[in-house]
Amino acid sequence: MNEKKCICGSSDVRVVACSGASNVGQIANQAAIELAKEKVASFFCLAGVGGHIPGMVKAAQEAGLMIAIDGCPVQCAAKTLQYAEIEPAIQIVVTELGIEKSPELVHDEKACAKVVEKVKEELAA
Numbered sequence: 001m002n003e004k005k006c007i008c009g010s011s012d013v014r015v016v017a018c019s020g021a022s023n024v025g026q027i028a029n030q031a032a033i034e035l036a037k038e039k040v041a042s043f044f045c046l047a048g049v050g051g052h053i054p055g056m057v058k059a060a061q062e063a064g065l066m067i068a069i070d071g072c073p074v075q076c077a078a079k080t081l082q083y084a085e086i087e088p089a090i091q092i093v094v095t096e097l098g099i100e101k102s103p104e105l106v107h108d109e110k111a112c113a114k115v116v117e118k119v120k121e122e123l124a125a
């Protein structure tokens with residue numbers, strides 16, 4: 001597993017999201033966008049890793065710290081990384097934060113903020 005490290009001044013913190021077809025998958029995606037907007041982490045294309053695009057797999061392997069945000073315990077994002085021999089330093093599962101999975105693809109700002117805060121907490125730990 002990658003070691004956690006201080007993110008001050010680091011541009012090598014990357015985040016991937018499962019971006020699944022459910023409320024929690026989309027909350028994961030939106031949280032990754034917010035983390036990128038706040039410059040906490042750069043949003044990395046998980047599909048490139050899943051598609052075995054060599055340059056993208058290499059870039060993901062070379063990340064200083066990788067964060068995986070999954071919607072539910074199936075953990076598609078973390079498993080996609082692990083299949084490419086990339087161990088995320090931080091793994092977040094949205095449903096573990098008390099947010100119930102549903103097929104509704106509605107924007108949920110409050111849930112997204114909860115995920116963003118959890119990532120920041122983990123980074124600071």
Ligand code: SF4
Nearest residue numbers: 018020071072075076
């Ligand atoms: S982790 Fe869950 S929500 Fe995300 S893509 Fe997989 S099954 Fe869907």
